Amino acid sequence: MKHFNCHEIKVMPDRVRAMFINSLSGFKSANLIATANEQGQTNLAMFSSVVHLGASPALIGFVMRPDNGQRHTLNNIIETGYYTINQVSTEFYRQAHQTSARYLKEQSEFDETHLTPLYIKGLSVPFVEKSKLKYAVKLQQIMPISSDNTQFIIGEIVHVICEDVAIQEDGYIDIASLGSVSISGLDAYHNSLSLGRLNYAKPDVKLEDYKLAIKARWFDWLSKRKGK
Amino acid sequence: MKHFNCHEIKVMPDRVRAMFINSLSGFKSANLIATANEQGQTNLAMFSSVVHLGASPALIGFVMRPDNGQRHTLNNIIETGYYTINQVSTEFYRQAHQTSARYLKEQSEFDETHLTPLYIKGLSVPFVEKSKLKYAVKLQQIMPISSDNTQFIIGEIVHVICEDVAIQEDGYIDIASLGSVSISGLDAYHNSLSLGRLNYAKPDVKLEDYKLAIKARWFDWLSKRKGK
Numbered sequence: 001m002k003h004f005n006c007h008e009i010k011v012m013p014d015r016v017r018a019m020f021i022n023s024l025s026g027f028k029s030a031n032l033i034a035t036a037n038e039q040g041q042t043n044l045a046m047f048s049s050v051v052h053l054g055a056s057p058a059l060i061g062f063v064m065r066p067d068n069g070q071r072h073t074l075n076n077i078i079e080t081g082y083y084t085i086n087q088v089s090t091e092f093y094r095q096a097h098q099t100s101a102r103y104l105k106e107q108s109e110f111d112e113t114h115l116t117p118l119y120i121k122g123l124s125v126p127f128v129e130k131s132k133l134k135y136a137v138k139l140q141q142i143m144p145i146s147s148d149n150t151q152f153i154i155g156e157i158v159h160v161i162c163e164d165v166a167i168q169e170d171g172y173i174d175i176a177s178l179g180s181v182s183i184s185g186l187d188a189y190h191n192s193l194s195l196g197r198l199n200y201a202k203p204d205v206k207l208e209d210y211k212l213a214i215k216a217r218w219f220d221w222l223s224k225r226k227g228k
Numbered sequence: 229m230k231h232f233n234c235h236e237i238k239v240m241p242d243r244v245r246a247m248f249i250n251s252l253s254g255f256k257s258a259n260l261i262a263t264a265n266e267q268g269q270t271n272l273a274m275f276s277s278v279v280h281l282g283a284s285p286a287l288i289g290f291v292m293r294p295d296n297g298q299r300h301t302l303n304n305i306i307e308t309g310y311y312t313i314n315q316v317s318t319e320f321y322r323q324a325h326q327t328s329a330r331y332l333k334e335q336s337e338f339d340e341t342h343l344t345p346l347y348i349k350g351l352s353v354p355f356v357e358k359s360k361l362k363y364a365v366k367l368q369q370i371m372p373i374s375s376d377n378t379q380f381i382i383g384e385i386v387h388v389i390c391e392d393v394a395i396q397e398d399g400y401i402d403i404a405s406l407g408s409v410s411i412s413g414l415d416a417y418h419n420s421l422s423l424g425r426l427n428y429a430k431p432d433v434k435l436e437d438y439k440l441a442i443k444a445r446w447f448d449w450l451s452k453r454k455g456k
Contacts, residue, residue: 009386015398015399020395023401025288026403027255028280030255031254051256051277051279051291052291055246056246061380065282094426094435097426097429101431132229141375145281147287147384148382154373154375156375171244171245171251173248173252173412176412180254181423182254184404184420185401187438188404189422191420191423192418192421195417196416197415197416199415203329203340218240219232
C-alpha cells in the first residue's frame with residue numbers, strides 16, 4: 001500500500017492532485033442538470049455531486065463549484081426557482097460529457113450536443129428527453145461552504161418521470177436496469193452489474209439477501225385510489 | 229414513462245417513498261466511516277453520501293441523517309476532530325452493510341462484523357484494514373441543513389492509503405480495479421465495468437477517448453525529489 005501524507009498531497013502538481021482527490025469519494029452519480037432563464041434560454045450541465053438528503057420531505061442536494069462555466073446553471077436556478085435532474089445512461093453519456101465544454105452564454109448545450117429538451121405542462125424548465133429517470137426540483141436553500149468557495153444547493157423534488165419497468169413493488173427503482181452510468185475521478189464512466197439487495201441489518205441476526213414480496217404494485221394501488 | 233407529481237410523492241406509504249426517493253440520486257459511493265472516542269472506543273458506520281468538494285484544499289463532505297444510530301459517529305468526530313473514510317469493495321460489502329445494525333454504544337462494529345482496525349502513527353482513529361483505498365480526514369465544518377434535520381459534515385483529507393497498482397500516471401485512481409462497490413436505493417450493491425475515460429470536452433472539437441500519456445509516475449518523481 002502507498003501512503004501519502006498531508007504535505008505530499010499539497011505538493012502534488014495541480015492537475016495530478018485534481019485527478020487523485022476526485023477519485024477518493026468513490027463512484028459518483030452522473031446527472032445532467034437542466035435550467036432555463038426567464039426568457040426561456042436553456043442550459044444543460046453535467047454534475048457528479050448529486051446527493052440524497054431526505055425522503056420526507058423529498059430533498060436532494062448538489063455541489064456547485066466556483067467555476068464560471070457552471071454559473072449559467074446557478075443564475076438560471078435563482079431566476080426561475082426550478083431545475084431538473086436527469087440521470088445519464090450508457091446511450092448518451094458521451095453527449096452528456098460534451099456539455100462540460102465551455103460554450104458561450106447564448107449557446108444552449110441542448111443544441112450543441114444534440115439532446116432534445118422535453119417540457120411538461122406548468123413547468124418552465126425542460127427535462128432531457130432521452131433520460132429514463134428524471135425529476136423536477138424546486139430550489140429551497142443555497143448554502144455557501146466557507147472552507148471552500150463551493151456552494152451546496154438544496155431543493156425539493158416536485159415531479160418524477162421514470163420508465164415503468166424499473167420501478168419495483170416496494171418503491172425501489174432498479175437504475176442498473178435503466179443503464180444509468182456512474183463516474184469515477186473526473187472523466188471515467190462505468191456501467192453497473194448488480195450484486196443484489198441486502199436485508200435490513202439487525203444485531204445478532206445473520207444477514208440475508210433481500211427478497212421482494214410479490215404484491216400489487218403500490219402505484220397501481222395509488223392510481224386506483226385516485227380514481228375513487 | 230410513469231409520471232408522479234408532488235402530491236403523489238407525498239401520499240406514498242413512508243417505506244415506499246424512502247425506497248423510491250433514495251433511488252433518484254443515482255449510484256452512490258459505499259464508504260465505511262471509522263471513528264473513536266477519547267477513550268479509544270471505536271465505531272464504524274456505512275455512509276452512501278460521501279461527496280467530493282474540492283482538490284485544493286482537499287475537502288470531502290458527507291450527510292449525517294437525524295438518526296440516533298449514527299450519532300455515535302458524530303459525537304466521536306466532535307470529540308477527536310478526526311475520522312477515516314474507507315472505500316468498500318466486493319470482498320467485504322456484506323460486513324460493511326451489517327455495520328448499519330443498531331448495536332449498543334459499548335459494542336464496536338469492528339468486533340461485531342469481524343473487520344480489523346488498522347492504526348497509523350500519530351492518528352487516534354483507526355482505518356479499516358481490508359479497505360484498499362482509505363483516507364484520514366480532519367473535521368473543518370458542521371453545517372446544519374435547515375430544510376431538513378440533516379447535517380453536512382466537511383473535512384480536509386490529511387492522509388491517503390491506497391493500493392499502488394490502482395494509481396495511474398496522471399493521478400487518477402482506478403477504483404473499479406480495486407473492486408469498489410456502489411449503492412443504489414437503500415440496500416442494493418453494484419460492481420462496476422469501465423466504459424473508459426473521456427477527454428476534456430471543448431466546443432466544436434469531436435470528443436475522443438482519453439489516452440494516458442506514458443511517462444514516469446508522478447509519485448516516483450515525488451519520492452525522488454523528497455530524497456534530495
